[in-house]
Amino acid sequence: MEKQTVFTREDYNALVERLNYLKTTGRDETAEKIKEARSHGDLSENAEYDEAMNDQAKMEDEIARLEVSLRNAKILDEEDVSTEIVLIGSKVKLLDMEYDEELEFKILGKSDLAHGVISDLSPVGQAILNKKTGDIAEVHMPNGKVSKMKILEITK
Numbered sequence: 331m332e333k334q335t336v337f338t339r340e341d342y343n344a345l346v347e348r349l350n351y352l353k354t355t356g357r358d359e360t361a362e363k364i365k366e367a368r369s370h371g372d373l374s375e376n377a378e379y380d381e382a383m384n385d386q387a388k389m390e391d392e393i394a395r396l397e398v399s400l401r402n403a404k405i406l407d408e409e410d411v412s413t414e415i416v417l418i419g420s421k422v423k424l425l426d427m428e429y430d431e432e433l434e435f436k437i438l439g440k441s442d443l444a445h446g447v448i449s450d451l452s453p454v455g456q457a458i459l460n461k462k463t464g465d466i467a468e469v470h471m472p473n474g475k476v477s478k479m480k481i482l483e484i485t486k
Contacts, residue, residue, distance in 0.1 A: 333402065333439075333451075334402050334403070334404050334439065335399050335402055335403055335404070335438075335439035335440050336403075336404045336405075336406050336418045336419065336438050336439035336450070337403050337404070337405055337406065337438060337439065337440070338405070338406050338419070338438065339405055339406070341438070342400070342403055342405050345396055345399060345400055345403075346400065348396060349393065349396040349397065349400065352389055352392060352393050352396070353393060356389050357389070360382065360385055360386045360389055363378075363382040363385065364379065364382045364383065364386065366378075366382075367379035367381075367382045399440070404439070406418065406419045406438070408486060411486045412484070413484050413485055413486060414462065414484070415460050415461065415462050415484070416437065416458045416459055416460060416461050416462075416481065416484055417437070417459070417460070418437050418438060418439065418450050418459075419436070419437065419438065419486070420436070420437050420484050420485070420486070421434065421435070421436045421437075421484070421485045421486065422434070422435055422436075422437065422458060422481060422483070422484055422485075423481075423482040423483040423484075423485075424454075424458070424479045424480065424481060424482060425479065425480040425482055426477060426478075426479055427466070427477075427478040427479065427480055428477055428478065432482065433479075434446060435447065435448045435454070436448075437449075437450050437455050437458070437459070438450070439451075453469050453470055453471050453472065454467075454469050454479065457469040457470070457479065458479065458481060461481050462481065462484075463481050463482065463483060463484055464480070464481065465480070465481050466478055466479070466480050466481075467479045467480075467481065
């Protein structure tokens with residue numbers, strides 16, 4: 331059974347938009363690149379053709395992954411988010427006690443560190459779920475290291 335992934339409405343809409351782009355414009359552009367590369371003759375030594383085919387495979391893989399994510403998506407209702415305990419959808423300010431560094435994350439079903447989002451299934455996500463402001467969570471990293479994170483603030 332595939333895991334349900336939790337998204338904000340905004341993130342869900344962005345994935346739908348990306349999927350639509352890939353299935354239409356993306357496929358058209360890739361088909362054009364393949365057609366152009368084929369016109370250059372011998373395919374056995376045609377690096378442009380190989381690159382276009384690799385790009386097509388990567389795009390089809392991304393389409394498949396997006397379709398699975400969207401098929402198993404749960405859209406987060408803001409009313410389900412608490413400021414009392416850390417839940418999926420919470421925005422959490424943490425203090426990494428080892429490095430004395432403040433971190434801020436939103437907990438959702440899929441990590442996107444570039445946008446400050448961590449998965450509820452990540453080591454940090456699992457450690458802080460259901461904790462309250464002031465609690466200290468032990469984060470067990472895959473490399474065996476244990477970090478301590480203090481929960482400073484929980485917001486929506």
